[in-house]
Amino acid sequence: MATREKRLAQFDGNGEPAPEQRVEVLCEDHSGTYQLPFACRFVNGQWRNDTTGGALEANVIAWRMPREKQAGIA
Incomplete structure (x- = not known):
């Protein structure tokens, strides 16, 4: 399992993305960190x-900006 620090290092967005920009997000709860399986936008101060x-x-x-999906990798 990836550590929090390792996951954070993979997400390099600074500040807030533009409202029209689709991004991938890393979330955290009492169980740890996880990436949401869908794109998000930051609009009017809300994800x-x-x-x-x-x-x-x-x-x-x-x-972070969306990463390219590699062919043949699930």
């Missing part, structure tokens, strides 16, 4: 699911 527009009920601790 939202890019597809549904719904507000996240998660503690976002970091973000």
